Amino acid sequence: MLARSCLRSTRLFNGARNGANTFTKRSFSTSGSGASTESPTKLNIAAVASTALAVGSVAWYYHLYGPTAHAMTPAEEGLHPAKYPWVHEQWFKTFDHQALRRGFQVYREVCMACHSLSRVPYRALVGTVLTVDEAKALAEENEYDTEPNDEGEIEKRPGKLSDYIPPPYKNDEAARAANNGALPPDLSLIIKARHGGCNYIFSLLTGYPEEPPAGAQLAAGMNFNPYFPGTGIAMARVLYDGLVEYEDETPATTSQMAKDVVEFLNWAAEPEMDDRKRMGMKVLTVTAVLFALSIWVKRYKWASVKSRKIVYDPPKASNNVRT
Amino acid sequence: MSALYNALFRNNFQMLGVVFASAFAFEMAYDTGMNRLWDNMNKGRQWKDIRSRYVEAEEEEE
Numbered sequence: 001m002l003a004r005s006c007l008r009s010t011r012l013f014n015g016a017r018n019g020a021n022t023f024t025k026r027s028f029s030t031s032g033s034g035a036s037t038e039s040p041t042k043l044n045i046a047a048v049a050s051t052a053l054a055v056g057s058v059a060w061y062y063h064l065y066g067p068t069a070h071a072m073t074p075a076e077e078g079l080h081p082a083k084y085p086w087v088h089e090q091w092f093k094t095f096d097h098q099a100l101r102r103g104f105q106v107y108r109e110v111c112m113a114c115h116s117l118s119r120v121p122y123r124a125l126v127g128t129v130l131t132v133d134e135a136k137a138l139a140e141e142n143e144y145d146t147e148p149n150d151e152g153e154i155e156k157r158p159g160k161l162s163d164y165i166p167p168p169y170k171n172d173e174a175a176r177a178a179n180n181g182a183l184p185p186d187l188s189l190i191i192k193a194r195h196g197g198c199n200y201i202f203s204l205l206t207g208y209p210e211e212p213p214a215g216a217q218l219a220a221g222m223n224f225n226p227y228f229p230g231t232g233i234a235m236a237r238v239l240y241d242g243l244v245e246y247e248d249e250t251p252a253t254t255s256q257m258a259k260d261v262v263e264f265l266n267w268a269a270e271p272e273m274d275d276r277k278r279m280g281m282k283v284l285t286v287t288a289v290l291f292a293l294s295i296w297v298k299r300y301k302w303a304s305v306k307s308r309k310i311v312y313d314p315p316k317a318s319n320n321v322r323t
Numbered sequence: 324m325s326a327l328y329n330a331l332f333r334n335n336f337q338m339l340g341v342v343f344a345s346a347f348a349f350e351m352a353y354d355t356g357m358n359r360l361w362d363n364m365n366k367g368r369q370w371k372d373i374r375s376r377y378v379e380a381e382e383e384e385e
């Protein structure tokens with residue numbers, strides 16, 4: 001009996017494709033050939049079973065392919081930073097070089113203890129944040145290897161403008177050993193290298209809570225920061241109000257320092273930005289004028305074509321025509 | 324009008340000379356004008372605007 005009803009339900013499935021008419025026909029025909037006539041109860045059971053099968057298969061398919069698959073949990077993804085209205089990110093604005101100078105001061109007094117800035121030479125700072133004399137004085141504070149002398153010995157010499165800012169550690173292993181196994185990343189391109197750019201770095205620097213929220217799991221020696229992917233970051237909060245004394249007497253609040261150092265790091269990642277935007281403005285202006293000109297020329301050339309009127313003038317019906 | 328045409332475009336070499344010279348002149352004028360506009364839009368933000376503070380300060384120290 002069960003087997004029969006199952007058979008019937010599969011047949012119903014086939015019949016459904018052809019529409020209700022064939023279904024009724026078939027039920028009539030089977031009832032004609034078979035001895036038993038289908039009772040309404042059996043038909044209802046068949047309909048319920050097929051519907052359940054259809055709904056079930058759709059639900060199973062959705063369960064398998066429907067929901068978006070995320071590789072990471074939200075905690076592993078990190079909190080997405082808010083968008084801040086950075087002036088230097090506007091189309092026609094340069095970096096604020098006063099802020100760059102403050103940011104460089106923050107980098108030198110705070111970040112430089114752990115983070116290198118290995119792709120920025122002292123000469124790049126000249127004419128951007130420092131005068132020539134200041135940059136030379138800074139470069140001379142460090143020692144660099146010389147070329148081998150006549151006896152093949154490598155000696156030390158004071159730094160020059162063409163030298164790069166020295167890293168705080170000799171190599172990555174030394175950096176890891178000094179930082180509990182964590183490697184402080186090089187900051188030269190960090191703004192370009194992180195999703196969210198300026199917003200992310202600013203949020204990271206200012207986003208350390210007083211204490212980790214209840215239930216947050218932290219490995220030993222780690223600090224909680226919701227913006228950092230995984231929320232456990234080896235770097236502790238470093239920026240506190242009044243940590244740095246700015247030479248231009250700007251109040252050194254945490255957010256002020258973070259903002260300045262983020263703008264400085266943006267400069268380190270994109271030192272060409274000022275020139276690029278100025279060139280872009282020139283190109284956009286000329287292109288806009290040429291575009292408008294080309295539209296005018298097109299309309300001018302097409303004016304005679306567009307305003308032309310083609311008229312069919314039928315010959316007048318004359319009385320001479322025989323019908 | 325025809326005098327202008329005769330003076331500038333009568334011969335091909337004349338026309339070429341005019342084109343090159345006017346391109347050169349336009350480039351200079353356009354660059355100067357746009358740079359001035361740019362400096363005006365970014366007043367106080369660029370290094371050349373704040374440079375004087377640090378250069379003078381150093382001269383006083385010396």
